[in-house]
Amino acid sequence: MALLEVKNLGISFGGLRAVDGFNVNIEKGALYGLIGPNGAGKTTVFNMLTGVYQPTVGTFTLDGENLTGKSTLEIAHKGIARTFQNIRLFAKMTVQDNVKVGLHNHVKYGIASGVFRLPGYFKDEKYLDERAKELLDVFGLYGERDYLASNLPYGKQRKLEIARALATGPKLLLLDEPAAGMNPNETAELMETIHFVRDTFDMTILLIEHDMKLVSGICEEITVLNFGQVLAQGKPSDVLNDPKVIVAYLGE
């Protein structure tokens, strides 16, 4: 059984079938790519998998558990975390606090402990600080932990979003164009970091990317979406040589 199993997922906005008959199986530990031209429906797939949109048809299961129709909050608790194409950081909070929001459910101290500074508060906050440091170190952001998130340069904001998603301790990590707006050097470095995250955290990652070369470089398997439908699926080398895919990307 694959970690994520998506069957015939589809959604319509008014008359527009934004995603139609989407199927995919992602094994535990995989680094999976989702590509396709602008407006193909990639982000919409993420929005359905995180309960931001409710699919009109189809189902998806995580670890065998059906999560179709669940709310964003429930799905987050079940272990799917994500980043956003248009960055959604907690802009007026510090870099470290952004990650600590991600870690929110890793400690349990109650309101009384927080308000009256009972021992549980100190113990748990110390633990959170340590975990936050680990995560920020992975992305080279610990030095900037007291910056407001909005004061970070663009590339680092994208990294912080990944760190924050990772902080929730997910089973599956969804990254929506993590390299968007980065220069080639930053992109290469980020891809290395994503590899590193997959290996050290034993993470399963589904990532959206525009750049086919980039995806074929790091993903073991990819799915190509076009006009809401799966155009091709499989190993990057096969998929990228598929005439249908070449046409979709380059035109006739």
Add this chain to the structure above:
Amino acid sequence: MKKLLTKKNLAALLLIIAVYALLVACDQFGVFNRQSKALLVPIGINIMLAVSLSLLVGFLGELSLGHAGFMSVGAYAGCMFTIHMDLPMAVELPLAMLIGGVVAGVFGLLIGIPALRLKGDYLAIVTLAFGEIIRSVLNNFSVVGGAGGLNGIPKYSNYTIVYVVMVITIIVIANLVHSRHGRAICSIRDNVIASESMGIPVVYYKLMAFVAAAVFAGIAGVLYGHNLGILKPSTFDFNKSIEILVMVVMGGMGSLPGAVIAAIVITVLPEALRGLSDYRMLIYAVVLIAMMLLNNNARFNEFKQRLFSKRAARQGAKLTKEGE
């Protein structure tokens, strides 16, 4: 225990004691005239109101225009209790505060529920309507004195009691804000969708912020009633809610020290400039607009950050250098 004795906490403790010692000294040596002494309790009460509203407006990011409503339900509930009881003050007043806080908290929950569905302007209108409805109900409710007011409340409040309760209020709200619960509340303000995706129970924290803000407004109301000895519905009007909001906004939204200072200024200024009292609402409007503009100004925000946090200041300087 050791963790509580940090430098920062010791400094705060010293400040709390020093301010109180100063108050007592000024009182003893006749520095205060009658008028200025009469301002001490209102200052403390307004600080409680500003700090509690700050939780909603500054940290949760929801505009509430009905804070005077929470204050009034708490005030009436607590004061009705003391009027009808015949217990020593040391028992009666704390119980009255408890009752006022709980009753206001229940109203906070009731107003928090529509807040889950409404955003921005719509919520502002609901809270505004709430305040006005409460006021007209009190106005027409003879059991609580109607428009003539609720008389015969024992004058228990003095600046010592108000100071203690005010300090506790500030500490509770500051500690709440600097805990995982406060971070959750701030994350809702900054981005609800991301907050929910990170597993933050948004519904729970929105309600919690509304209840906590209402509880402390209610307690402030109880102290207010026991200071004047009379409660009139007309004092809890829209203007009072706006006045509290101005304190929060002027304090820089989401800054507790700012809210405290603004509350002091807003309480003292009209008394100091009695001639201007006709223009009070006009001045509030100007302050609100000016602060909204300033708060959206990047340079001003940078300056504010530098003012309030040394570490942030150092890094802010570094950032600007990198940017050059």
